Amino acid sequence: MSQVFDLLIVGGGVTGSALLYLTSRYTDIRHIGMLEKYAAPARVNSLHSNNSQTLHCGDIETNYSLEKALKVQRAARMVENYATVQPDIDHLIFKYPKMVLGVGARECQQLRERFDMLSPHYPNLQLLGPEDIQRIEPAVAESKGGMRADEIIALGSENEYTAVNFEALARSFVRQARRIEGTVVDVRYNRQVAHIKKVGERFIVDTGEEVFEARSIVVCAGGHSLKLAHDLGYGHHFSVLPVAGSYYFTPQVLRGKVYTVQNDKLPFAAIHGDPDVMVPGKTRWGPTALVLPVLERYNWDTLKDFLMVFKFDRKVWDVLYDLLKVTDIRNYMLKNFLFEVPILRRMLFLKDARKIVPDLKYKDLKFAHHVGGIRPQLIDKDHRKLMMGEAKIDTGAGAIFNMTPSPGATCCLENAEVDMRKVAEFLGATVDEEAFAADLLGSDHRHAIEDLPMHFISGDDAA
Numbered sequence: 518m519s520q521v522f523d524l525l526i527v528g529g530g531v532t533g534s535a536l537l538y539l540t541s542r543y544t545d546i547r548h549i550g551m552l553e554k555y556a557a558p559a560r561v562n563s564l565h566s567n568n569s570q571t572l573h574c575g576d577i578e579t580n581y582s583l584e585k586a587l588k589v590q591r592a593a594r595m596v597e598n599y600a601t602v603q604p605d606i607d608h609l610i611f612k613y614p615k616m617v618l619g620v621g622a623r624e625c626q627q628l629r630e631r632f633d634m635l636s637p638h639y640p641n642l643q644l645l646g647p648e649d650i651q652r653i654e655p656a657v658a659e660s661k662g663g664m665r666a667d668e669i670i671a672l673g674s675e676n677e678y679t680a681v682n683f684e685a686l687a688r689s690f691v692r693q694a695r696r697i698e699g700t701v702v703d704v705r706y707n708r709q710v711a712h713i714k715k716v717g718e719r720f721i722v723d724t725g726e727e728v729f730e731a732r733s734i735v736v737c738a739g740g741h742s743l744k745l746a747h748d749l750g751y752g753h754h755f756s757v758l759p760v761a762g763s764y765y766f767t768p769q770v771l772r773g774k775v776y777t778v779q780n781d782k783l784p785f786a787a788i789h790g791d792p793d794v795m796v797p798g799k800t801r802w803g804p805t806a807l808v809l810p811v812l813e814r815y816n817w818d819t820l821k822d823f824l825m826v827f828k829f830d831r832k833v834w835d836v837l838y839d840l841l842k843v844t845d846i847r848n849y850m851l852k853n854f855l856f857e858v859p860i861l862r863r864m865l866f867l868k869d870a871r872k873i874v875p876d877l878k879y880k881d882l883k884f885a886h887h888v889g890g891i892r893p894q895l896i897d898k899d900h901r902k903l904m905m906g907e908a909k910i911d912t913g914a915g916a917i918f919n920m921t922p923s924p925g926a927t928c929c930l931e932n933a934e935v936d937m938r939k940v941a942e943f944l945g946a947t948v949d950e951e952a953f954a955a956d957l958l959g960s961d962h963r964h965a966i967e968d969l970p971m972h973f974i975s976g977d978d979a980a
């Protein structure tokens with residue numbers, strides 16, 4: 518046994534590194550470690566090119582209920598409160614106009630009703646008519662030299678933080694955590710955890726070459742979290758459905774983020790177009806939603822990991838069958854499969870993208886190779902359903918496992934807050950509530966634990 522940690526975090530994406538930062542900055546937990554499989558933080562879904570870089574605030578996401586919107590709003594503010602006081606703010610968080618566009622009478626009416634519901638909670642949210650849309654995003658409102666013919670309306674704002682480089686954010690968390698005096702923060706890269714077991718009161722974390730001991734563990738390893746939970750004997754009634762997202766690039770036609778209204782029958786968000794914070798001069802379109810049998814995009818070595826957690830059986834089949842029997846979902850899945858077929862994919866995707874920019878041209882659309890990650894959606898076998906949003910298995914015995922599809926990056930600090938409190942309670946440590954609230958919550962006094970923005974599974978349910 519080479520090390521004994523009070524807390525050992527597995528996975529150095531934005532979720533794990535946010536927890537590393539919070540526990541070292543705001544608790545008296547003294548010996549904290551983080552093991553990351555790759556040579557740097559955030560190389561998987563938190564990588565700048567693998568997600569949509571959107572700070573989800575809940576105001577333009579038509580697939581969120583009011584309750585979920587307000588929970589996400591709190592989480593987004595925490596990220597904003599952290600990022601805007603960092604010396605490298607310009608690498609972390611970005612202001613662009615944002616809007617959700619309604620096209621046709623039904624969607625426009627839906628957005629008017631949504632505005633009435635949301636505006637008391639979002640003072641900067643505006644209901645935008647065609648001329649406002651034209652001023653902010655001319656390519657959306659215009660077509661063939663005039664205004665587009667179909668009815669349009671949008672909900673949006675112009676001067677807010679709307680995009681984050683979550684990879685840079687993860688690096689910032691690690692850098693800041695390492696600077697804190699009085700706490701041992703031990704970050705090890707190139708350490709892939711193969712097994713976790715419990716011996717007495719201690720967790721034994723095995724990378725194959727080294728073995729670490731810990732009093733508590735939090736696993737933030739995306740889809741691999743479920744594999745490690747299974748290894749320790751938890752969460753066997755969950756399977757995972759990995760949903761890959763691909764993107765396309767065009768020359769820059771949009772100034773900001775333009776989302777579209779969600780089809781309620783579909784489990785995944787409709788495509789949007791926006792600037793890529795790392796690729797100036799282009800507009801990025803997507804993501805698509807393709808089910809793939811891997812836990813990491815473009816890494817076929819994770820096929821065997823997928824097979825280990827997928828555990829295909831009658832219950833998994835029932836959930837998939839329930840999805841496939843809905844015509845809209847079936848067509849959507851087929852369309853997303855065709856989005857990956859060269860030549861055909863550009864023609865099909867163009868049709869969807871033209872809902873946002875009617876005059877977009879086929880020749881301008883390019884598939885973005887090696888861009889886009891995987892959303893590890895959980896399948897709850899007992900309740901026969903596909904779970905949307907983030908999921909957490911809290912064993913109540915010092916081990917927590919996080920599975921983090923969208924909007925997991927926006928919720929990194931709030932998710933870490935929940936884990937920080939649970940780990941502190943388990944270890945008998947204290948949280949510096951005053952400093953935490955002053956730095957990250959500002960005037961927002963809502964509590965995260967009571968208002969969890971995620972599926973929360975207790976140890977009893979999970980084991």
Ligand SMILES: Cc1cc2nc3c(=O)[nH]c(=O)nc-3n(C[C@H](O)[C@H](O)[C@H](O)COP(=O)(O)OP(=O)(O)OC[C@H]3O[C@@H](n4cnc5c(N)ncnc54)[C@H](O)[C@@H]3O)c2cc1C
Nearest residue numbers: 528530531532554562563568569571710738762925926927
């Ligand atoms: C297409 C797409 C678009 C998205 N858009 C948005 C968006 O706009 N806004 C938003 O808020 N969210 C978005 N998300 C979700 C967001 O990307 C994720 O919620 C977030 O990045 C998850 O962070 P994480 O740290 O939990 O996981 P990851 O970033 O995947 O990190 C997991 C880490 O664990 C490590 N790891 C895995 N296994 C092991 C092991 N055995 N041992 C050691 N380390 C291990 C990996 O190397 C990795 O570094 C999107 C996701 C996708 C796929």
